[in-house]
Amino acid sequence: MDAPVAFRVDPAFRDDVLAGLAAPIPAVPARWFYDRRGSELFEEITRLAEYYPTRTETALLEKISGELAGLLPAGAAVVEFGSGSSAKTPIVLRAAEPAAYVPIDISGDFLRDSAEALGAGFPGLLVLPVEADFMRRIALPAEIAAMPRLGFFPGSTIGNLVARSAVDLLRAMKETLGEGSRLLIGMDRIKDVDVLLAAYDDAAGVTAAFNLNLLHRINAELDGNIPVDAFRHRAIWNDPLSRIEMHLEAVRDVAFTVAGTPFAFAAGATIHTENSHKYGYRDSRILLRAAGWGVTREWTDDREWFSILLAEAEPPRFAP
Numbered sequence: 446m447d448a449p450v451a452f453r454v455d456p457a458f459r460d461d462v463l464a465g466l467a468a469p470i471p472a473v474p475a476r477w478f479y480d481r482r483g484s485e486l487f488e489e490i491t492r493l494a495e496y497y498p499t500r501t502e503t504a505l506l507e508k509i510s511g512e513l514a515g516l517l518p519a520g521a522a523v524v525e526f527g528s529g530s531s532a533k534t535p536i537v538l539r540a541a542e543p544a545a546y547v548p549i550d551i552s553g554d555f556l557r558d559s560a561e562a563l564g565a566g567f568p569g570l571l572v573l574p575v576e577a578d579f580m581r582r583i584a585l586p587a588e589i590a591a592m593p594r595l596g597f598f599p600g601s602t603i604g605n606l607v608a609r610s611a612v613d614l615l616r617a618m619k620e621t622l623g624e625g626s627r628l629l630i631g632m633d634r635i636k637d638v639d640v641l642l643a644a645y646d647d648a649a650g651v652t653a654a655f656n657l658n659l660l661h662r663i664n665a666e667l668d669g670n671i672p673v674d675a676f677r678h679r680a681i682w683n684d685p686l687s688r689i690e691m692h693l694e695a696v697r698d699v700a701f702t703v704a705g706t707p708f709a710f711a712a713g714a715t716i717h718t719e720n721s722h723k724y725g726y727r728d729s730r731i732l733l734r735a736a737g738w739g740v741t742r743e744w745t746d747d748r749e750w751f752s753i754l755l756a757e758a759e760p761p762r763f764a765p
């Protein structure tokens with residue numbers, strides 16, 4: 446007879462945590478922040494005075510929505526990479542007036558809930574959620590086979606990825622959407638370091654709670670006994686790599702186990718939990734171009750803090 450299972454373990458989470466904590470530079474991929482509590486804390490972050498990206502991008506989308514309408518093909522399918530739970534999605538749907546909307550997300554429950562809520566506001570819109578990992582090429586629903594496609598990837602989520610992985614993702618998106626498709630992508634810009642640091646280390650400590658929640662999640666889901674108070678949130682600007690990094694730093698020598706595996710961290714040692722890359726004017730273009738996307742338009746706010754780019758999937762060329 447099988448032993449009773451105390452809780453369901455996501456083997457991908459367990460493997461990433463066990464390998465990540467044992468790595469020479471301990472790190473856990475940022476995608477594991479988003480359990481229920483983590484998603485709530487991220488929502489709270491987007492409302493913080495210091496966290497400019499969400500409100501800057503949303504205002505910019507509103508501002509360009511009229512112009513956007515004229516640039517998009519009629520009867521298109523909007524394919525969003527992510528669940529589409531944000532306020533940005535309705536702005537694009539009102540502008541593009543697509544025939545279909547396809548949100549893609551790895552979390553099925555969350556996806557169906559937000560797709561349903563969104564669909565209610567757009568009667569007549571064909572809403573076709575797809576539960577999948579958009580890091581890989583995805584087969585789109587047959588209903589949109591004949592429609593032109595607009596990919597939508599807001600939030601500078603691309604910034605979580607190092608350049609090599611970002612190009613892999615953008616290439617997978619091109620394969621998913623097909624040649625001649627368009628992509629509307631939000632990318633956060635390089636700016637004053639003090640502004641960046643405040644955005645990732647807010648006065649109210651919400652970002653700290655978001656970062657530390659990863660340890661609570663490990664304890665709860667992977668049978669860990671990490672003393673969470675032995676770690677503190679750290680946000681640093683890595684200038685040569687043009688990114689904000691978030692770390693969890695041990696404030697004292699600490700030992701614990703996760704899923705039966707022992708770990709020890711000396712005071713001052715860190716677990717690297719997130720990268721958030723920031724892009725210069727040329728950086729965003731070269732990243733997109735490396736994956737076969739040609740930028741046709743770029744919009745930015747008055748302070749040039751955030752960019753929305755429209756790109757086209759280019760046909761392959763033989764030379765040079």
Ligand code: AVJ
Nearest residue numbers: 490600601602605645652721
């Ligand atoms: C959701 C990846 C765009 O990098 O700004 C916010 C996540 N981390 N505060 C970002 C995040 C800390 C966010 N992204």
